[in-house]
Amino acid sequence: FFFFFCYRALIFPLLIREGKPTPFFTFVLALLFCVFNGYLQGRSLTTYATYPPGWLGDLRFITGFLGWLIGMAINIHSDHILRNLRKPGETGYKIPRGGMFEYVSGANFFGEILEWFGFALACCTIESLAFALCSLFILGSRARQHHK
Numbered sequence: 001f002f003f004f005f006c007y008r009a010l011i012f013p014l015l016i017r018e019g020k021p022t023p024f025f026t027f028v029l030a031l032l033f034c035v036f037n038g039y040l041q042g043r044s045l046t047t048y049a050t051y052p053p054g055w056l057g058d059l060r061f062i063t064g065f066l067g068w069l070i071g072m073a074i075n076i077h078s079d080h081i082l083r084n085l086r087k088p089g090e091t092g093y094k095i096p097r098g099g100m101f102e103y104v105s106g107a108n109f110f111g112e113i114l115e116w117f118g119f120a121l122a123c124c125t126i127e128s129l130a131f132a133l134c135s136l137f138i139l140g141s142r143a144r145q146h147h148k
Helices: 002-015 024-048 059-083 107-123 126-147
Strands: none
Touching: 002 024, 002 059, 024 126, 059 107, 107 126
C-alpha cells in the first residue's frame, strides 16, 4: 500500500512529460482522498484488523498479494507505455499498443483495479473492500470514457 502511494505521489509525477496542467481543485480533491484513504486503510490495519496465526500462508492472502503484485506491474507498465506514446513536441491522439493494451483499452485502469481488489482480498477488511469498490467505480467510469 505504502509502495504504491510512494510511486503514485512521488515517482510517477516526475516521470510525466509535458501535458495538460491539472486544475488546482482536482489536485486538492485527489490529495484529500489519498490522505483520508491512507489514514483509513492504515488505521484499519494497525488498530482493528486481527489475523489468525499463519495468515501470511493462507490462500486468501497469497492470492490477494499476487493479484496486488500483478495489478501493480500492469499499472506501472501501462503508465510507461502511455508516457511514451508521443515523441517530444508531438501532439494528437494515439492509441496505445503493447502489454495489456492488446487486451483492454484501459490497461492502466485495469491494473489499478486488479491491484486494489488483490489488496482487499489480502487484507480482508471492510475498509479495503470499500476502497477496491471505489476504485472500480471511479476508474471503471474513466476507462469507459477513454474507450469511447
